[in-house]
Amino acid sequence: MSPSSSTAPAPAAAPVAQKPATMAQALNQALRDALVADPAVHVLGEDVGTLGGVFRITDGLARDFGDDRCTDTPLAEAGILGTAVGMAMYGLRPVVEMQFDAFAYPSFEQLVSHVSRMRNRTRGALPLPITIRIPYGGGIGGVEHHSDSSEAYYLHTPGLHVVTPATVEDAYGLLRASIASDDPVVFLEPKRLYWSKADWSPQEPREVPPIGRAVVRRSGRSATLITYGPSLPVCLEAAEAAKEEGWDLGVVDLRSLVPFDEETVAAVVRGTGRAVVVHESAGFGGAGAEIAARITERCFHHLQAPVLRVAGFDIPYPPPMLERHHLPGVDRILDAVGRLQWEEG
Amino acid sequence: MTVLDTPAWRPRTEAGPLLPDAAPFRLLGTPEAARLAPALLTELYGQLVRGRRFNRQATALTKQGRLAVYPSSTGQEACEIAAALALGPRDWLFPSYRDTLAVVARGVDPVEALTLLRGDWHTGYDPRETRVAPLSTPLATQLPHAVGLAHAARLSGDDVAALAMVGDGGTSEGDFHEALNFAAVWQAPVVFLVQNNGFAISVPLAKQSAAPSFAHKAVGYGMPGRLVDGNDAAAVHQVLTEAVDRARAGRGPTLVEAVTYRIDAHTNADDATRYRDDDEVAAWRAHDPVDLMERELTGRGLLDDALRQRTADEAEALAAALRERMHDEPRLDPMELFAHVYAEPTQQLRDQEAMLRAELEAEQQS
Ligand SMILES: Cc1ncc(C[n+]2csc(CCOP(=O)(O)OP(=O)(O)O)c2C)c(N)n1
Numbered sequence: 001m002s003p004s005s006s007t008a009p010a011p012a013a014a015p016v017a018q019k020p021a022t023m024a025q026a027l028n029q030a031l032r033d034a035l036v037a038d039p040a041v042h043v044l045g046e047d048v049g050t051l052g053g054v055f056r057i058t059d060g061l062a063r064d065f066g067d068d069r070c071t072d073t074p075l076a077e078a079g080i081l082g083t084a085v086g087m088a089m090y091g092l093r094p095v096v097e098m099q100f101d102a103f104a105y106p107s108f109e110q111l112v113s114h115v116s117r118m119r120n121r122t123r124g125a126l127p128l129p130i131t132i133r134i135p136y137g138g139g140i141g142g143v144e145h146h147s148d149s150s151e152a153y154y155l156h157t158p159g160l161h162v163v164t165p166a167t168v169e170d171a172y173g174l175l176r177a178s179i180a181s182d183d184p185v186v187f188l189e190p191k192r193l194y195w196s197k198a199d200w201s202p203q204e205p206r207e208v209p210p211i212g213r214a215v216v217r218r219s220g221r222s223a224t225l226i227t228y229g230p231s232l233p234v235c236l237e238a239a240e241a242a243k244e245e246g247w248d249l250g251v252v253d254l255r256s257l258v259p260f261d262e263e264t265v266a267a268v269v270r271g272t273g274r275a276v277v278v279h280e281s282a283g284f285g286g287a288g289a290e291i292a293a294r295i296t297e298r299c300f301h302h303l304q305a306p307v308l309r310v311a312g313f314d315i316p317y318p319p320p321m322l323e324r325h326h327l328p329g330v331d332r333i334l335d336a337v338g339r340l341q342w343e344e345g
Numbered sequence: 346m347t348v349l350d351t352p353a354w355r356p357r358t359e360a361g362p363l364l365p366d367a368a369p370f371r372l373l374g375t376p377e378a379a380r381l382a383p384a385l386l387t388e389l390y391g392q393l394v395r396g397r398r399f400n401r402q403a404t405a406l407t408k409q410g411r412l413a414v415y416p417s418s419t420g421q422e423a424c425e426i427a428a429a430l431a432l433g434p435r436d437w438l439f440p441s442y443r444d445t446l447a448v449v450a451r452g453v454d455p456v457e458a459l460t461l462l463r464g465d466w467h468t469g470y471d472p473r474e475t476r477v478a479p480l481s482t483p484l485a486t487q488l489p490h491a492v493g494l495a496h497a498a499r500l501s502g503d504d505v506a507a508l509a510m511v512g513d514g515g516t517s518e519g520d521f522h523e524a525l526n527f528a529a530v531w532q533a534p535v536v537f538l539v540q541n542n543g544f545a546i547s548v549p550l551a552k553q554s555a556a557p558s559f560a561h562k563a564v565g566y567g568m569p570g571r572l573v574d575g576n577d578a579a580a581v582h583q584v585l586t587e588a589v590d591r592a593r594a595g596r597g598p599t600l601v602e603a604v605t606y607r608i609d610a611h612t613n614a615d616d617a618t619r620y621r622d623d624d625e626v627a628a629w630r631a632h633d634p635v636d637l638m639e640r641e642l643t644g645r646g647l648l649d650d651a652l653r654q655r656t657a658d659e660a661e662a663l664a665a666a667l668r669e670r671m672h673d674e675p676r677l678d679p680m681e682l683f684a685h686v687y688a689e690p691t692q693q694l695r696d697q698e699a700m701l702r703a704e705l706e707a708e709q710q711s
Contacts, residue, residue: 042500068500074530079489079523086493089472090501094493106519113483114490120685121467121479127688159686182688212691259691 020197023171027057029202030175035065043070045097055194081107085114088128095179101136102145115184116159130184137230137280139192139327141320148317149281154186155257162257163211164188166232168198173209190230212259220250223274223337228254231278238333257287266298273304274340278328283311305341358567365560365572369604372580373641381579383647389578391656393635396422396446398660402667407613411671413464416443420608423578423634424540426450431585432508439478439491439509448477456670465675484515488524495535506534506592514545516559529566534592537600542607547620563600575603576634
C-alpha cells in the first residue's frame with residue numbers, strides 16, 4: 001500500500017441501502033457516510049478490505065475510499081487496537097472491526113489499560129475517539145468461539161461506552177453517533193440480527209439517536225421487559241404472546257449499557273411495578289444484575305415483585321446443537337413473567 | 346502458473362542486508378570518533394552528567410517520601426539522552442516506565458515528568474504539546490501506539506517519526522511482536538529502541554530470550570536490526586539518528602538494540618544482591634557511559650577542569666531546583682476524579698461526584 005497516496009477514488013456517497021434494508025446494509029451505509037463526512041475516519045481490521053469483512057459490513061469501502069481509509073491489517077487484534085490508539089493520538093478517528101466476539105479478547109489489554117483510560121490518564125489532553133465494532137452473540141449456529149456475549153467485560157471498564165443496536169435504524173444511527181463520539185465506544189453488533197430487515201432507508205432524514213438514551217419499544221401496563229441487542233426481537237415476541245395470558249407487557253430497549261439510562265428504566269418500571277431483565281450473556285455478574293440492583297434501589301416502593309432476570313446459563317457458550325436451550329426464549333421469558341407474584345398484586 | 350510463481354513460494358525480503366553487526370557498534374575510543382563534532386560531544390557530555398545527577402536526585406527523593414517509587418536509569422543515561430536527542434521537534438517519543446530521563450532530555454519539565462512516580466496525576470505533561478506519550482507502565486503496550494501514530498502521520502503526509510523504547514523483558518510481550526510486524530508491513534516511520542540492560546527486575550537475559558541478539562529479531566519482520574554499545578552515547582546517538590532519518594525518508598522502521606546495564610536495583614524498593622554478582626556490576630561500572638565520554642573528551646583535549654566544574658555545577662543546580670520544587674506536597678482536587686472519565690460524565694458519575702462532594706464538605710465542617 002502507499003499510505004500517502006492521494007490517488008484514492010473519489011468517495012462514493014451513493015446509497016447502497018435500499019428499502020427494505022438489512023442491519024448489515026445499514027451499518028455499511030453508516031461507515032460509508034462517516035468516511036465521507038470526516039476525512040479523519042479510518043476503518044481497519046481483518047479482511048475488511050477486498051473481502052468486505054466476513055459479514056460484509058465493510059463491503060466496497062476499500063474499493064470506494066482506498067486502502068488507506070479501509071485497511072486490511074495483519075491478523076493481530078492487540079496490534080489492531082494498539083495501532084488505532086496511536087492513530088487516534090495523532091488526530092484520526094479509527095473504526096476498528098473485531099472479526100468475532102471471542103476474537104476480540106487478545107485486544108483486551110489495550111482496551112482496558114489504554115483505550116478506556118487515556119483521557120483520564122492525561123487529564124483530558126488525549127481523548128481517544130475510537131469505535132470498536134464487535135459482532136456478538138449467538139443464535140447463528142456458530143462453532144465454538146463464535147457466539148460469545150462479551151458485554152459484561154466491557155461495561156465493567158470505566159471510560160468505555162458500550163452501545164448495542166437492536167434495529168436496522170438504530171444500527172445506522174448509533175454507529176454514526178459512536179464514530180462521532182470523542183469517547184471510545186465498544187459497538188456490539190448482534191450478529192444474528194445482521195440480516196433482519198426494516199422498511200428503512202438512510203436517505204430519509206432522521207435524528208441520530210444520542211448515545212445513552214433507552215427507548216420504549218412497546219408500552220404495557222402489567223410488567224416491563226428490559227433488554228438490548230439480540231434479545232429485543234425475542235422480548236417483543238414474548239410480549240405479543242403474553243397477550244393470550246392476559247398480560248400487557250412493555251419492552252424497553254436500552255441501546256446503550258454505558259451510559260445506562262437509569263431515568264427511563266426507573267420511570268417505566270415505576271409505572272408497572274414489575275420487571276424482567278433479559279439478555280443472552282451469562283446471568284451471574286452480568287448486565288442484568290446491575291440493572292436489577294439499580295431498579296431495586298430506585299423503585300423499591302413501586303415494586304410488586306423482585307426484579308427477575310432471564311439470561312444465558314452460567315456456562316461456556318454451548319455447542320450450536322444445544323444453543324436453543326441456552327438462549328433466552330419466549331417461553332422462558334413468559335415463565336419469568338408468571339413468577340412476578342401476581343397473586344399479591 | 347505454477348506454485349513457483351505464487352507469492353507464498355519465494356522469500357519476500359532478502360535477509361542479509363537486514364542483519365545486525367556481529368558486535369555492538371562503538372564510536373568512543375575508536376579512530377572513527379575523530380570525525381565527531383566537538384559540539385556534539387560536549388553536548389552529550391553535559392546531558393550525561395545532568396542525567397546521572399537527575400537519577401541520583403530522584404532516587405534520593407524516594408527516601409524522603411517525595412516520590413512513591415523511582416526506577417533509575419543510572420548506567421543507561423547514554424540510551425536515554427540519545428533517544429531524546431535523535432528526535433526532531435515534530436517527532437514523537439514513546440517512553441517506557443524507566444525512561445523519565447529521556448522524557449526530561451526531550452524538554453519536558455522534570456516535575457511534570459515525575460508526577461506519575463510521585464503519586465500525583467498519572468501524566469503531568471500534555472502529550473500533544475510535548476510530543477511525548479505518557480510513560481507506559483504495562484510493558485510493551487506503547488509500541489503499537491508508536492506504530493499507529495507514525496502510520497497516521499504518514500497517511501497525513503507529515504514528516505514525522507516516532508521512537509519507541511522498551512526493555513529486554515518487554516520484548517517477550519506479544520505487543521512487541523505485533524508492533525514490529527505492523528510497522529514493517531505498513532513501512533511505518535518508527536524506530537524501536539530495545540535497552541538491553543541485562544535484567545527484567547530479577548530475571549536475567551538467558552531466561553528471557555534464546556535469540557542471537559534482540560537486534561536479530563528485526564530480520565524476521567523484514568526490517569533492519571542494529572546492535573550498538575548502549576553506553577557509548579556517540580554511537581547510540583548516531584545509530585538512532587540514522588534510523589530516525591531513514592524512517593522520515595519513507596524507508597521504514599528499524600529495530601535498535603542498545604547493550605547496556607542497569608547499575609541500580611530495579612527500583613528503590615528492590616534488592617539486586619539477591620539475584621546478581623558484584624563482579625558483573627563492577628565490570629559494567631568499568632564501562633560507564635559518563636566515563637567513556639570523559640575519556641574521549643580528555644583525549645581530544647576538549648575537557649578541562651573549568652568545563653568539568655561548570656558541568657558539575659549545572660547538574661547540581663538542576664538537582665537543587667528539583668529538590669526544592671518537589672518539596673511541597675502537590676495539592677490534588679478530589680473532585681477532579683470524575684472530570685476526565687468521559688467527555689461528559691454519566692448520570693452515575695454525577696451521582697458519585699455529589700456523594701464525594703458531600704463527604705468533603707462534612708470533613709471540612711468537623
Ligand atoms: C505487562 C506487564 N507485566 C509485568 C509488569 C511488572 N514489571 C514492571 S517492570 C518489569 C521488568 C521489566 O523489564 P525490562 O522490560 O527488561 O525493562 P527494565 O526494567 O530492565 O527497564 C516487570 C516485570 C509490567 N509493568 N507490565
